[in-house]
Amino acid sequence: xxxxxxxxxxxxxxxxxxxxxxxxxxxxxxxxxxxxxxxxxxxxxxxxxxxxxxxxxxxxxxxxxxxxxxxxxxxxxxxxxxxxxxxxxxxxxxxxxxxxxxxxxxxxxxxxxxxxxxxxxxxxxxxxxxxxxxxxxxxxxxxxxxxxxxxxxxxxxxxxxxxxxxxxxxxxxxxxxxxxxxxxxxxxxxxxxxxxxxxxxxxxxxxxxxxxxxxxxxxxxxxxxxxxxxxxxxxxxxxxxxxxxxxxxxxxxxxxxxxxxxxxxxxxxxxxxxxxxxxxxxxxxxxxxxxxxxxxxxxxxxxxxxxxxxxxxxxxxxxxxxxxxxxxxxxxxxxxxxxxxxxxxxxxxxxxxxxxxxxxxxxxxxxxxxxxxxxxxxxxxxxxxxxxxxxxxxxxxxxxxxxxxxxxxxxxxxxxxxxxxxxxxxxxxxxxxxxxxxxxxxxxxxxxxxxxxxxxxxxxxxxxxxxxxxxxxxxxxxxxxxxxxxxxxxxxxxxxxxxxxxxxxxxxxxxxxxxxxxxxxxxxxxxxxxxxxxxxxxxxxxxxxxxxxxxxxxxxxxxxxxxxxxxxxxxxxxxxxxxxxxxxxxxxxxxxxxxxxxxxxxxxxxxxxx
Numbered sequence: 001x002x003x004x005x006x007x008x009x010x011x012x013x014x015x016x017x018x019x020x021x022x023x024x025x026x027x028x029x030x031x032x033x034x035x036x037x038x039x040x041x042x043x044x045x046x047x048x049x050x051x052x053x054x055x056x057x058x059x060x061x062x063x064x065x066x067x068x069x070x071x072x073x074x075x076x077x078x079x080x081x082x083x084x085x086x087x088x089x090x091x092x093x094x095x096x097x098x099x100x101x102x103x104x105x106x107x108x109x110x111x112x113x114x115x116x117x118x119x120x121x122x123x124x125x126x127x128x129x130x131x132x133x134x135x136x137x138x139x140x141x142x143x144x145x146x147x148x149x150x151x152x153x154x155x156x157x158x159x160x161x162x163x164x165x166x167x168x169x170x171x172x173x174x175x176x177x178x179x180x181x182x183x184x185x186x187x188x189x190x191x192x193x194x195x196x197x198x199x200x201x202x203x204x205x206x207x208x209x210x211x212x213x214x215x216x217x218x219x220x221x222x223x224x225x226x227x228x229x230x231x232x233x234x235x236x237x238x239x240x241x242x243x244x245x246x247x248x249x250x251x252x253x254x255x256x257x258x259x260x261x262x263x264x265x266x267x268x269x270x271x272x273x274x275x276x277x278x279x280x281x282x283x284x285x286x287x288x289x290x291x292x293x294x295x296x297x298x299x300x301x302x303x304x305x306x307x308x309x310x311x312x313x314x315x316x317x318x319x320x321x322x323x324x325x326x327x328x329x330x331x332x333x334x335x336x337x338x339x340x341x342x343x344x345x346x347x348x349x350x351x352x353x354x355x356x357x358x359x360x361x362x363x364x365x366x367x368x369x370x371x372x373x374x375x376x377x378x379x380x381x382x383x384x385x386x387x388x389x390x391x392x393x394x395x396x397x398x399x400x401x402x403x404x405x406x407x408x409x410x411x412x413x414x415x416x417x418x419x420x421x422x423x424x425x426x427x428x429x430x431x432x433x434x435x436x437x438x439x440x441x442x443x444x445x446x447x448x449x450x451x452x453x454x455x456x457x458x459x460x461x462x463x464x465x466x467x468x469x470x471x472x473x474x475x476x477x478x479x480x481x482x483x484x485x486x487x488x489x490x491x492x493x494x495x496x497x498x499x500x501x502x503x504x505x506x507x508x509x510x511x512x513x514x515x516x517x518x519x520x521x522x523x524x525x526x527x528x529x530x531x532x533x534x535x536x537x538x539x540x541x542x543x544x545x546x547x548x549x550x551x552x553x554x555x556x557x558x559x560x561x562x563x564x565x566x567x568x569x570x571x572x573x574x575x576x577x578x579x580x581x582x583x584x585x586x587x588x589x590x591x592x593x594x595x596x597x598x599x600x601x602x603x604x605x606x607x608x609x610x
Contacts, residue, residue: 003100004090005047006107044131044187048125061119066129066140077305090408099522105136111321113403123151130154131177134217137187146219149176154217154263164259170219171196171270172212182207186220189346191227191255193273193324195219197446200273209270216264216312220320222256226522227346228276228387229254231323240290240300245281247325252333253278253388255322256583260313264585267314274306276346279324282308288319318568326388329456335603338391338442340384340581342409342420342596349383350409364395364406368428379409381422384435384581391442393435393581405433413594415527420603421594424582426464432590434583436477443474443574444602451537451569452604455490460527461593468493468507469591472598473584475511475577481586487511487573489584492522506547506554508532508573509584513541513564520557521549525593535604541568548610 048321062069087107088100110122115460124334130146131140134154140146146155146168154172157165167186170193182204183195193200196209231254238245245251272282281476284291286297299317301308303324313320318407328336342348355374357365365378384393395406405425413421424434443453457471473486492517503520522528531548544566547554557565581598583590 001371003102004086004398005088005100005104007086007090013330015149034192046128046129046136046138050112050119050125063125063129065138066133066144068142078195106132116207127151127177129192131179133168134170134172134184134219135179135181137184139166139168139186139188139221146264146287148174148215148217150215152215152462155219155221155261155523159261160259160344162254163589164257166220166222166224166256167191168219168374170217171211171268172217172219173214173264174217175214176391180204180211182209182211183415189227191346192220192258192276194218194270196270198271199436199553200271205250211265211268213264216268217262218265218268218270219257219261221261222258225256226385226387227255228254228278228326230388230390234292234323238326239294240283240292240298241294241296242300245300245301245323247280249325249333251280251323251325251328253324255279258320260318260320262313262315262318267312269310272308272311274303274308274322276322276324277306278326279303279322281309281323283321283323284311284313284317285319286316290321329597329599330609331464332601332605332609335601336389336599337444337602338386338389338598338600340391340393340598342384342388344387345385346423347385348381348409351380351382352377353380354378357490362402366405367431368405368425368433368475379411381407381409381435384422391437391439393579395435397438397477398434398436399577401478403431404479405431407433407435407582410594413460413596415594416458416596417527419596421460422582422592423594426460426587426590428585429465429586429588432464432479432583432587434479434580434590436578437566438477438578440575440578442579443600446573446575447569448534448602449537449539451534451543453534454599454601454603454605455532456597456599457490457530458527458597459530459591459597460525461595462524463492463494463589464588464592465591466586466588467496468589470509470584470589471591471595472579472581473509474574474579474587476585477578477580478584479580479583479587479590480533484577484585485509485511486584487571487576489589490530491584491589492530506530506532506545506549508534508545508547508567510567511565511573515545515564515567517545517547517554518565519547519552519554521547521552531610533604537569541566543567543569573582 045065050061105518110120115121126144133140145153145157148154167188169184169186171180185193197207201207216372231251234251236247237252241521280303282301284299290298300310357363358368358370382395398404410421410423412418424433468491470489470491473489475487476484486509489509493505493507493508496502500518504522505517508515529550533546536543
């Protein structure tokens with residue numbers, strides 16, 4: 001918990017300056033007592049502390065990514081410092097301990113004697129923070145413009161109504177700062193890597209590209225939002241300057257819009273590596289609306305093997321976005337309402353948690369089944385997004401009850417053929433992990449007008465203490481065995497009596513009944529493709545549910561000893577109460593295992609499609 005970044009305290013007595021992180025918080029310890037949290041750092045960023053040389057001022061200033069926070073207390077003066085300085089620990093000897101576990105790129109120390117209040121003046125601070133932000137692709141979260149070493153503005157935060165101050169990065173040359181940034185991307189999200197020259201090098205210093213003029217900066221900043229969102233209104237034959245879109249399908253996805261700001265040159269040519277393979281073109285325009293047509297001010301650059309070459313940015317053509325086509329599972333896109341994929345990095349929000357949380361009550365990882373002796377971090381999944389269709393499943397939407405646990409990311413899951421997966425877990429009948437979506441538009445209707453829809457889940461799981469479990473359920477976001485029964489819930493059930501005794505069958509739960517198959521389709525602990533379908537909209541309880549697990553279909557009409565084989569649509573409402581992944585109704589209905597994909601269609605897929 002105590003990772004010391006910088007210390008004047010060689011004797012390890014906490015009588016001088018100690019600068020450390022506690023969890024993800026940056027704090028100041030001076031002298032001999034904590035002076036409070038400077039800011040939350042999420043474990044990374046540009047961090048700084050300014051301590052007045054005059055102890056009577058009793059003020060220190062802390063900064064994280066440009067955001068300041070004042071820290072007050074007695075005797076904060078730095079004038080009496082006489083110990084050795086230590087980087088990465090709180091003392092120069094090995095016995096001092098509390099070593100910093102991580103990377104430190106640069107350490108800058110300034111003497112602010114004579115400055116106002118004996119603190120570093122604002123202009124100097126802006127220059128240094130701008131230099132570091134450009135060099136390391138870090139977005140400064142204050143209201144200050146980015147400036148070069150001459151204090152000239154290189155990124156105007158007020159421009160265009162301050163819409164584009166997210167994910168800021170840039171290409172730059174500033175000789176006074178010894179800054180020569182030839183390739184760069186945003187540390188917030190690696191959607192674009194912009195680079196000079198013909199090749200993206202391993203190290204910036206190995207890039208052979210050049211910038212002719214000193215004080216040249218090409219800065220990029222995006223509007224807020226996810227790295228992928230849906231696109232309409234652009235056809236597969238759309239014409240732009242430099243060519244036309246040539247794809248077999250209309251583009252259906254786009255990136256956020258980026259604004260650029262170029263200083264020191266009239267134009268700059270560069271290449272771009274795009275991290276998402278579904279993007280096919282770069283649009284660069286005079287207008288953030290990207291009008292089509294020859295001579296209308298929008299240039300088109302193709303993306304080939306994830307690279308856009310010879311993209312020209314100038315003072316007029318300063319807006320940019322990426323467009324492309326997002327495929328569907330098996331190439332099927334018609335009627336696709338939800339497609340969650342754990343192997344799409346941008347779809348997951350992951351929080352690296354300390355392994356000690358597993359043994360600490362009162363947090364949402366308590367009792368997680370961590371391997372014995374594991375000492376690393378635990379990657380907790382707080383969000384799983386379908387960015388194209390705009391659906392978000394989050395831990396927060398599942399409520400803050402003490403029994404609600406958070407799922408964990410499995411980066412290389414052997415059970416899923418070494419693809420990533422989200423692990424949902426359960427502890428007896430007391431706690432369980434799930435993700436929920438409070439929105440009611442995952443499906444476009446309360447019930448399908450023609451009675452037809454299809455769902456698939458790719459899982460590898462076991463049962464908890466109950467004989468049936470739900471990979472997904474509609475009707476509720478909080479798992480607490482309350483009065484709201486899934487409507488529907490897609491399930492798996494162990495039969496314990498009758499002719500199907502011992503079989504593990506498909507289960508389709510509704511608020512007024514449940515339907516269960518009779519054929520043995522599932523083996524606990526085996527990777528499985530769970531398919532569910534409805535095909536009719538008959539009145540009364542005259543509609544069958546169909547289960548196709550790993551290609552084997554149960555379309556029998558005979559009911560097992562427990563549960564019905566047919567259902568009434570009055571027990572279904574897709575638009576009420578939200579939906580939940582990994583569980584439904586109660587903790588012991590949670591899948592004890594991993595899920596890599598979840599897919600919903602608002603229609604019945606054909607046999608060839610399934």
